[in-house]
Amino acid sequence: MNPVLMIFIDGVGIGKKNYQFNPFFKYGFKTFEKIFGEIPSLENQRLSKNGCYLFPVDANLGVEGLPQSGTGQVSIFCGMNAPKFIGKHFGPFPYSTTIPVINDSNILKSFIDANKKAFFANAYPQVFFNYLESGKSRLNVTALSAKLSGMRLNDVNDVIAGNALTAEITNERWNKNLNYKLDVMSPENAAERLLNIAEKNDFTLYEFFLTDHLGHNRIANEFNQIYSNIDNFLFTILSKINSSNLTLIVCSDHGNFEDLSVKTHTNNPALGISAGKHAEKFAEEIINLTNIKPTILKYCL
Numbered sequence: 001m002n003p004v005l006m007i008f009i010d011g012v013g014i015g016k017k018n019y020q021f022n023p024f025f026k027y028g029f030k031t032f033e034k035i036f037g038e039i040p041s042l043e044n045q046r047l048s049k050n051g052c053y054l055f056p057v058d059a060n061l062g063v064e065g066l067p068q069s070g071t072g073q074v075s076i077f078c079g080m081n082a083p084k085f086i087g088k089h090f091g092p093f094p095y096s097t098t099i100p101v102i103n104d105s106n107i108l109k110s111f112i113d114a115n116k117k118a119f120f121a122n123a124y125p126q127v128f129f130n131y132l133e134s135g136k137s138r139l140n141v142t143a144l145s146a147k148l149s150g151m152r153l154n155d156v157n158d159v160i161a162g163n164a165l166t167a168e169i170t171n172e173r174w175n176k177n178l179n180y181k182l183d184v185m186s187p188e189n190a191a192e193r194l195l196n197i198a199e200k201n202d203f204t205l206y207e208f209f210l211t212d213h214l215g216h217n218r219i220a221n222e223f224n225q226i227y228s229n230i231d232n233f234l235f236t237i238l239s240k241i242n243s244s245n246l247t248l249i250v251c252s253d254h255g256n257f258e259d260l261s262v263k264t265h266t267n268n269p270a271l272g273i274s275a276g277k278h279a280e281k282f283a284e285e286i287i288n289l290t291n292i293k294p295t296i297l298k299y300c301l
Contacts, residue, residue, distance in 0.1 A: 002277070004247045004300040005198035006107075006205045007237070008076070008142065009230070010069065011212030013255020013268035014056050017041040021261040027227065031234040045269065046283075051243055051276075053283035056269030059254045061288055063089055066265040069212070070094045072253030072289055073141035078105045079293030094141050106145035107293045108205065114301055116202035120146040121194060123154035123164035125178050142207045156180065163197070165190055168210055169229050173222075187229045191236035198246055203300070208233075215256030217263050238275055247276040247300055251292055 015022045017039075024032060024039045032039045036047040036054050047054040059067040061075060063083040068091030074082035078101050083089045086097060094102060103109075111118035120142070139147065146153060154164035159171065159182060166174050169190045171182040185193075198204040210226050213219050219226070234250065241248055255268035270289065274282035278299040285295045 001202060001245075002247075002300050003198055003201060003245065004203055004249065004278075004296055005194070005237075005241075006203070006296070007194075007234075007248070007250045008073075008205065008207045009211055009250060009252050009271070010207070010209040011215045011254060011256035011265065012252040012271045013059070013258045013266055014040045014042060014045050014271055015255065015258030015266070015268050017043055018259075018261075022258050023227065023260060024258065030231050031238065034235065035238045040271075042268065048283070051279060052238055053274045053279050055272045055274075055283045055286065057251060057272040057286060057292070058288035059252075059270040060267055061290065063087075065089045066267060067254035067270075068092065068265065069253050070141065071098070072270075074098045074102060075289035076251060076253060076292050077107050077141055077145055078102060079107075079290055080105070081290050092140065093138055094144065099144070102141060102145055103148045106141075106149060107203065107296065108145050108151065109149040110293070110297060111203040111301065112149055112151075116301065117200070118149070118151070118203045119197065119201040119205070120151060120153070121164055121197055121204055121206040122167050123156065123159045125156065125166075125174060125180070127178065129153075129155065142205065156182070162193060165194060165206060167207060168226070169208070169233050172225075187232035188236045191233045192240065195237065195240060195242070195246070199242065203296070211252075211257045215258075215260065215263070215265075217260075234273075238273075241276050243276045243279075245277060247274070247278040247282065249274050249282055249286075249292065249296065251286075251289075253289065 070091035071082035158164035250273035252270040255266035
């Protein structure tokens with residue numbers, strides 16, 4: 001087995017060295033400072049230290065306008081230039097003509113078709129399954145990729161059993177907003193759970209989308225907790241990864257969170273991080289969003 005773990009973080013780019021509007025500089029970010037020795041910026045976009053690599057990923061893909069989640073995520077998970085295909089950036093959900101592409105060539109399906117074990121580590125609350133049962137089907141690219149690939153989506157029982165994670169890492173928001181009574185996990189324990197899951201599969205995907213919400217100023221009252229959670233989560237992942245076996249790719253679909261002077265997406269390069277077995281090759285060969293899937297398949301399928 002040659003396992004790979006993809007952590008997809010929505011809306012995080014590499015921005016200016018700005019202590020007022022770039023939260024990484026304003027508040028500090030342990031993952032960058034302790035793993036890489038410094039915070040990335042447009043002036044210093046590539047960092048490497050102790051087998052970990054940080055690099056820019058072009059999200060514009062030669063198309064004018066601000067990159068969006070729908071086309072950006074199709075480009076990542078299907079390895080095709082979705083904004084060029086439809087003639088514009090589009091989101092947050094996938095454009096209708098890209099759905100057949102997702103059905104045929106998403107990365108989860110690629111592993112499944114090769115008789116490999118693919119796993120989408122996110123769990124969904126009951127309200128999500130109620131939405132599906134009502135006949136509605138508007139899903140983001142990650143959930144749609146899993147569903148179209150015939151995968152069972154995880155629910156609260158999988159979280160309780162230790163086989164999945166909530167999208168907000170710690171379970172706190174499920175308890176507060178959805179009236180669950182789950183044990184609250186530390187970001188560190190959640191990271192260790194994800195690493196254990198990844199060791200059992202050929203390809204594991206985990207999605208974190210709250211960074212994009214923070215960038216749009218949707219949940220500003222939860223900023224400090226969410227920011228701390230994702231920092232401690234990533235720091236633990238990078239600190240405890242089994243580099244001799246597992247390959248990690250952290251990626252995003254567009255910039256947003258790195259520039260809080262605006263509530264829109266940005267044209268900044270998306271954040272890329274690699275660590276583990278094939279980390280150096282990933283950092284060298286992933287130049288834009290469309291390179292992520294083929295590079296994973298090249299070295300890990």
